[in-house]
Amino acid sequence: MSLNEFLPFISSIVMIAFAVDVFRRFARRPTHKHLLIWGIGLAMFGIGSIAEAISAFVWNPIVFICWYLFGAALNAGWIGQGTVYLLVRRNWVHILTIILVIGSVIAGGLMLTTPLDASKFSPTVPLSEQYRNIMPQGAPVRLTTPFFNIYGLITLVGGALYSAYLFWRKRVLPNRMFGNVLIAVGALSIGSASTLTRLGYGGLLYLGELFAAILMYAGFILASQPAAVEEKAVEAQPA
Amino acid sequence: MSSPSPNRPRHTRRAPKQSVFYDRLVPIIFVALGILMLALIVIAAGVLFGFVQYR
Numbered sequence: 001m002s003l004n005e006f007l008p009f010i011s012s013i014v015m016i017a018f019a020v021d022v023f024r025r026f027a028r029r030p031t032h033k034h035l036l037i038w039g040i041g042l043a044m045f046g047i048g049s050i051a052e053a054i055s056a057f058v059w060n061p062i063v064f065i066c067w068y069l070f071g072a073a074l075n076a077g078w079i080g081q082g083t084v085y086l087l088v089r090r091n092w093v094h095i096l097t098i099i100l101v102i103g104s105v106i107a108g109g110l111m112l113t114t115p116l117d118a119s120k121f122s123p124t125v126p127l128s129e130q131y132r133n134i135m136p137q138g139a140p141v142r143l144t145t146p147f148f149n150i151y152g153l154i155t156l157v158g159g160a161l162y163s164a165y166l167f168w169r170k171r172v173l174p175n176r177m178f179g180n181v182l183i184a185v186g187a188l189s190i191g192s193a194s195t196l197t198r199l200g201y202g203g204l205l206y207l208g209e210l211f212a213a214i215l216m217y218a219g220f221i222l223a224s225q226p227a228a229v230e231e232k233a234v235e236a237q238p239a
Numbered sequence: 240m241s242s243p244s245p246n247r248p249r250h251t252r253r254a255p256k257q258s259v260f261y262d263r264l265v266p267i268i269f270v271a272l273g274i275l276m277l278a279l280i281v282i283a284a285g286v287l288f289g290f291v292q293y294r
Contacts, residue, residue: 055274059255092272143287146283146284146286149278149279149283149286150283150287153276153279153280153283154280157272157276161269161272161273161276164269165269168254168261168265168266168269169251171254171256171261172252172253172254173252173253174252174253174254174261175252177254181268182267183271184272184276185272188272188275188276188279191276191279192275192279195279195282195283198262198286199282199291203258227252
């Protein structure tokens with residue numbers, strides 16, 4: 001099994017575990033909407049990784065659509081929207097979610113109506129290096145990805161850095177500061193790899209996805225640790 | 240063996256009062272990550288408005 005076949009599987013496992021963990025936490029606290037939105041975004045990331053892993057062996061148009069739609073286009077915006085729910089406790093956040101849903105439906109419709117050239121597919125080449133041959137030049141759906149990516153960069157990375165800065169400035173909860181830094185680094189790794197892919201250098205996408213999955217999950221666990229710790233009181237033994 | 244006290248005091252984890260890592264390195268990390276984020280946003284915006292040709 002080559003690296004291009006192996007890495008997406010590892011990313012998929014990590015992302016699925018991450019999404020399941022987040023959904024379980026949401027089930028315990030259904031008022032924490034940010035967990036639901038994060039879970040949806042992480043599930044999209046996981047679907048994209050699974051689609052990549054499958055594409056290393058066989059062509060399937062549904063799998064390719066899932067890869068591009070969930071892996072390349074939508075997931076960043078949705079994960080970022082979860083961060084918006086966490087940081088902004090205002091009703092207008094729901095309007096942003098509605099816009100995100102509408103945008104996602106439009107992107108999905110455009111993707112489903114994009115003709116794909118299966119004859120250009122080769123299982124030995126990473127999807128990130130051949131997708132532009134499979135999709136027609138100038139396909140409208142490709143114009144939607146910058147919107148979601150920009151929104152995801154601002155909200156997810158910007159939100160994580162802002163949270164980390166707040167904890168740093170107050171010098172409290174260093175675990176949450178470091179956790180948010182890890183989340184930002186993870187998001188930037190996939191953002192950088194995606195950008196390079198879009199510019200024609202798709203060889204690092206799988207590595208970027210793996211780093212993103214591991215770092216973001218590690219950061220989430222670190223930042224989710226309880227805020228307060230009990231002092232270990234040493235009580236004198238009674239005489 | 241001491242029994243757990245229901246009123247055991249709790250405190251919030253705090254960063255060390257003086258730390259080269261916390262006071263010097265972490266701000267540099269913030270700035271570096273912020274610059275990278277802005278660069279990626281600019282490139283994505285460039286793709287959106289046609290200044291950067293995606294391949």
